[in-house]
Amino acid sequence: MEKIDMNIEGMHCGACATGIQMLTSQLDGVGSAFVDYDKKQGTFEFDPAKITKEKIIEEIGTLGFKAS
Numbered sequence: 423m424e425k426i427d428m429n430i431e432g433m434h435c436g437a438c439a440t441g442i443q444m445l446t447s448q449l450d451g452v453g454s455a456f457v458d459y460d461k462k463q464g465t466f467e468f469d470p471a472k473i474t475k476e477k478i479i480e481e482i483g484t485l486g487f488k489a490s
C-alpha cells in the first residue's frame with residue numbers, strides 16, 4: 423500500500439468531504455480514505471498495482487472537486 427496526501431479544492435462543507443471519502447474508499451485498490459474539510463486535504467492509501475494516483479484524482483474530479 424502506498425499513502426498519499428492531496429490538497430482538495432472546492433469543498434464547501436463537511437458533507438463534501440464525506441462524499442469524497444465515500445466515493446474514493448469504494449474504488450478498487452483503495453485501502454482507506456480520509457478527507458479533512460478544515461484542512462482541505464485528503465489522505466489516501468492505495469495499492470499501486472490496482473489503481474493510480476491519477477485515477478483517484480480523476481474520480482474526485484467527477485464529483486466536481488480538484489485534487490492535486
Ligand SMILES: [Cu+2]
Pocket residue numbers: 433434435436437438439
Ligand atoms: Cu458540501
